[in-house]
Amino acid sequence: PRSADAEADASPATILHEVFGYAQFRGAQxxxxxxxxxxxxxxxxxxxxGGKSLCYQIPAIARQRAGRGVSIVxxxxxxxxxxxxxxxxxxxxxxxxxxxxxxxxxxxxxxRRMLRGEITxxxxxxxxxxxxxxxxxxxxxxxxxxxxxxxxxxAHCVSQWGHDFRPEYRSLTVLHERxxxxxxxxxxxxxxxxxxxxxxxxxxxxxxxxxxxxxxxxNIRYSIVEKKEATTQLLRFIEREHEGDAGVxxxxxxxxxxxxxxxxxxxxxNALPYHAGLDAAVRQKHQDRFLREEGVVMVATIAFGMGIDxxxxxxxxxxxxxxxxxxxxxxxxxxxxDGLPADAWMVYGLQDVVNQRRMIDESPAGEEFKQVMRxxxxxxxxxAEASDCxxxxxxxxxxxxxxxxxxxxxxxxxxxxxxxEPRAAGSVGATCGNCDNCLNPPQVWxxxxxxxxxxxxxxxxxxxxxxxxxxxxxMDILRGKATEKVKQFGHxxxxxxxxxxEFSEVQLRGVLRQLIATGALAVNAEAFNTLQLTDGSRAVxxxxxxxxxxxxxxxPAERKPRRER
Ligand code: ADP
Ligand code: ZN
Numbered sequence: 001p002r003s004a005d006a007e008a009d010a011s012p013a014t015i016l017h018e019v020f021g022y023a024q025f026r027g028a029q030x031x032x033x034x035x036x037x038x039x040x041x042x043x044x045x046x047x048x049x050g051g052k053s054l055c056y057q058i059p060a061i062a063r064q065r066a067g068r069g070v071s072i073v074x075x076x077x078x079x080x081x082x083x084x085x086x087x088x089x090x091x092x093x094x095x096x097x098x099x100x101x102x103x104x105x106x107x108x109x110x111x112r113r114m115l116r117g118e119i120t121x122x123x124x125x126x127x128x129x130x131x132x133x134x135x136x137x138x139x140x141x142x143x144x145x146x147x148x149x150x151x152x153x154x155a156h157c158v159s160q161w162g163h164d165f166r167p168e169y170r171s172l173t174v175l176h177e178r179x180x181x182x183x184x185x186x187x188x189x190x191x192x193x194x195x196x197x198x199x200x201x202x203x204x205x206x207x208x209x210x211x212x213x214x215x216x217x218x219n220i221r222y223s224i225v226e227k228k229e230a231t232t233q234l235l236r237f238i239e240r241e242h243e244g245d246a247g248v249x250x251x252x253x254x255x256x257x258x259x260x261x262x263x264x265x266x267x268x269x270n271a272l273p274y275h276a277g278l279d280a281a282v283r284q285k286h287q288d289r290f291l292r293e294e295g296v297v298m299v300a301t302i303a304f305g306m307g308i309d310x311x312x313x314x315x316x317x318x319x320x321x322x323x324x325x326x327x328x329x330x331x332x333x334x335x336x337x338d339g340l341p342a343d344a345w346m347v348y349g350l351q352d353v354v355n356q357r358r359m360i361d362e363s364p365a366g367e368e369f370k371q372v373m374r375x376x377x378x379x380x381x382x383x384a385e386a387s388d389c390x391x392x393x394x395x396x397x398x399x400x401x402x403x404x405x406x407x408x409x410x411x412x413x414x415x416x417x418x419x420x421e422p423r424a425a426g427s428v429g430a431t432c433g434n435c436d437n438c439l440n441p442p443q444v445w446x447x448x449x450x451x452x453x454x455x456x457x458x459x460x461x462x463x464x465x466x467x468x469x470x471x472x473x474x475m476d477i478l479r480g481k482a483t484e485k486v487k488q489f490g491h492x493x494x495x496x497x498x499x500x501x502e503f504s505e506v507q508l509r510g511v512l513r514q515l516i517a518t519g520a521l522a523v524n525a526e527a528f529n530t531l532q533l534t535d536g537s538r539a540v541x542x543x544x545x546x547x548x549x550x551x552x553x554x555x556p557a558e559r560k561p562r563r564e565r
Contacts (some may be wrong), residue, residue, distance in 0.1 A: 010065035012037060015058050019091050026051050028211045036149065036185050037062045041208035043155070043199065044187040047215045048330075049337040052187045053084065056151035057121060059185070061093060064120040069146025072138070073123045075153045076166055077307035081123040088121060097123035098134070111137060117146045126157075126168035129175070138179065147182050150175045152203065154306075155186035159198035161372060164306065169202070176204045184208070190330050193399055194372070215329070215398050218405060219336045220344050222390040223436035224383070226510075227349030230319045231263050237317070237345055238269060244295045245314035250331055252320035252355070254301060260319060261299040274300035305331060311338035318346035321356060324376035325383060325397045348384045350471070350513045354523045357516075381517040387442045387550040391432035404430040443551035450503050450511045451540050451547040454478060455521065457496040458531050459541075465489055468530035471523075475500075475508050510549050515540070 009015075012033045016022050025033070028044075029051055036042055036059040046052050060071035075081050081097040088095035096110045096119050113119050115137060128134050141147040158169035175184060186203055200206060225233065234249065249264075251257045254275040264271035270293070272286040290296045291310055298304060302322070316335040322328045328346075336342025360373045383393050395402045431438045457478050462468045476483050477491050480498025491497065500508060515521040520536040523529050539545045 010062045012058050012062055015061050015065075016054070019061060019093060020054065020058075021091075022054075025054075028213050029054055032185075032211050033058045033062075035209055035211075036183060039183045041183055041205060042185040043196075043205050043208045043210045044185060044213075045191055045196065045211065045215075046187070046189060046213040047217055048189045048333040049217075049339075050189070050213055052153070052189070055187065056149070056153075056185050057088070057093070060121050060149055060151070063148040068148040069117050069144075070114055070119055070141055071121050071149040071151060072147075073121055073151045073153060074126050074129065074172065075123050076126060076157055076164075076169075077154070078125070080153075080307040080309075081125075083309065085121075085123060093121065094119050095121040095123070098128055099123075099125045115140060117141070117144075126166065126172060130168065130171050135174070135178070142179055142182070147179060150179070150182060150184045152184065152186040154188060155199050155203065156188040156191050156195050158202045159191075159195045160369075161195050161198055173202070173204055189333065190326050192326055192397060195326070215395055215400055216391065216402065217333060217336065218432075218434065219339050220332060220342050221434050221436075221439075222332070222344045222394065224346045224348055224390065225436070226506075227347040227352070230347050231260055233347055234260070234317055234319060235264065235267055235269075238264070238297070238315075239267075241343065242315050246290070246295055246310065246312055247297045247315040247317060248305065248313060248331075248334060249297060249299045249317040249319060250302060250322070251299065252301070256319070257299050257301055264297060264299065269297055270295055271297040271299055274298050274304040276301065276303040302327070302331065305334055308334065309337070310334075312340070313337070313342065314340075315343040315345060318348075321346065321348050321352035321380065321384065323356060323359075323373070323380075325380045325394065326376070328380060328383075329394065329398075346384075350509060350516065353381060353513060353516050354529065357523070378517070378519075385514055385517060385550065387437060387444045387548070389431040389438050390435040391438075392430060402430050402432065405432055405434070444548055445507075445551060447507070447511045447514070447547040447549040448540075448543065448545075450500060450508060451515055451520070452543065453496065453500045454508065454511055454515065455533065455537050455541050457494070457500070458521065459533055459537075460494050460496050461491060462532070464491065464494055468524065468527065468532050470528060470530050471509075471512055474531055475505060475512070478508060479503070479505065507549075507551075510551075511547065514547060514549055520545070 012030070016025060027050065028046070032042055032044055032055045036056065044052060044055055056071070056073065063071065078099050078101060081099060085095045085097050096113065098107060098110055102110065114122050124134070138147055152172060154164070157164050157166040158172065159165060175182070184205070186199060186205060186208070188199065191199060238247070249260060251260055254277045257273045257275045261271045261273035272289060274283060274286050286298065287308070290298045291308070313335045316332045318331070322331060332344035335344055356377050360370050360377065363370065379397055383390065386393050392402045433439070454474065457474055461474065461477060473485055476486055477494060477497050478500030480501045482492045486492050512521070516523060518536065519534055520540050522532045522534045524532050540547065
């Protein structure tokens with residue numbers, strides 16, 4: 001065996017230098033490594049690109065060198081296992097994986113080496129820890145004092161509140177119950193308070209020390225613009241700011257993925273589609289091209305991305321809104337892993353709100369679950385509607401008070417992360433200077449009056465006709481347009497006809513969107529998307545709630561180009 005591991009110096013700093021070739025630990029890494037080397041349990045929350053792998057790889061090597069045997073890394077992604085094991089081999093570390101890609105002989109070979117204690121890091125899929133065969137092998141190691149450490153990567157997969165629930169993760173409590181003395185480190189790049197609490201409970205990490213890094217990705221510029229002609233907006237955005245760059249564009253449906261990829265291709269952009277409906281071979285081919293070629297734009301559903309480690313993704317676009325902020329953070333986080341400037345760009349409109357609400361309403365889940373999902377959606381909607389710093393809001397959602405940009409521009413790697421407790425109070429009203437709202441503060445106007453006029457129009461129209469109508473029709477009445485349909489229903493005789501004539505259609509659409517986003521107006525999906533008042537309408541109608549709205553956001557083409565080309 002090529003064991004650089006045996007008999008060598010077991011100090012973490014030495015391993016960092018000699019095995020990985022790095023000069024210094026980053027952020028909380030040193031504390032985490034010390035804690036785990038000493039046998040403590042840990043829960044590590046660190047953003048993508050923050051350097052989670054070393055947090056368990058170095059303890060694994062240190063403990064192997066100290067004679068403690070094999071570390072088991074639980075990972076849900078086969079591609080990621082292969083990458084990591086490959087990289088460890090190159091660094092001279094004895095690592096292997098057990099998963100469905102191995103044939104019987106290869107599996108037995110890995111098992112034998114593991115049982116002899118020759119492997120430092122063994123990567124395994126979570127379902128393997130359910131098999132009696134694997135557990136009895138771990139028992140054997142454990143009895144001989146050669147079971148060193150468990151690392152549970154992508155730990156949010158244990159939570160149904162997370163965006164990537166994997167039931168197999170639930171059975172990982174076996175680690176704690178069966179091998180009580182063996183330290184465990186769980187890691188994730190995404191976890192709001194609810195998910196974090198769920199991880200602690202599900203994996204029984206109550207005693208573990210929590211290491212929470214700042215989730216800020218200072219090199220990512222966040223922009224959320226109003227959706228008009230989404231595909232055209234995207235095209236303009238790419239042509240203007242990211243010509244020839246690699247990027248990922250997320251769409252909701254497979255059909256839309258195909259359409260958008262085709263449109264981009266027609267415009268001369270090297271775009272490829274990716275969704276679960278494509279042949280596995282085609283998906284693999286597109287993924288390979290994305291990783292290997294320069295400047296490929298992957299147009300994809302959320303089926304694409306997890307475990308794809310491409311450092312120079314210069315932009316992530318969303319043509320449809322994700323389900324919640326965790327999803328948004330995770331997906332946008334795939335941009336700029338190399339620390340260089342990158343864009344997170346999303347178009348968002350009324351239809352997104354309606355679609356997401358409907359998906360929750362129509363899902364077969366229980367009422368409690370739906371309530372949680374609605375709350376999470378609302379948080380994302382208020383991020384989208386915000387007229388103040390997006391970064392402050394985004395980090396605020398993860399419980400972090402943003403204290404302003406770190407000194408100096410981001411350089412060739414993610415900015416240093418804070419220590420283990422960076423969530424100290426920041427200055428109130430901090431801004432990042434690197435989001436659309438900071439760079440181009442939007443005009444804000446008081447939409448309270450418009451909102452009241454809109455709601456009373458809905459009320460009167462429904463009263464008048466005994467049925468409800470859609471947004472377009474309501475806006476026509478408000479603006480005093482006597483269309484065929486208006487005349488047909490006699491709606492030009494309603495007292496609110498034309499009372500909103502001073503507002504532009506864009507303004508009214510913004511009002512409508514915000515009313516729906518905040519639940520003061522409902523869209524009835526079962527009745528042709530017609531508008532209905534809710535309990536929340538009353539406060540607005542009575543003037544108890546003010547409605548503050550951003551003016552229509554300028555389209556990217558109207559923005560100043562960021563870089564000289
Ligand atoms: P994560 O899993 O948190 O997304 P990785 O473990 O993949 O992040 O690390 C991201 C990148 O940063 C990798 O290329 C890794 O080699 C590098 N890296 C991690 N820690 C350090 C360090 N202390 N010094 C220099 N580079 C580091
Ligand atoms: Zn900002």
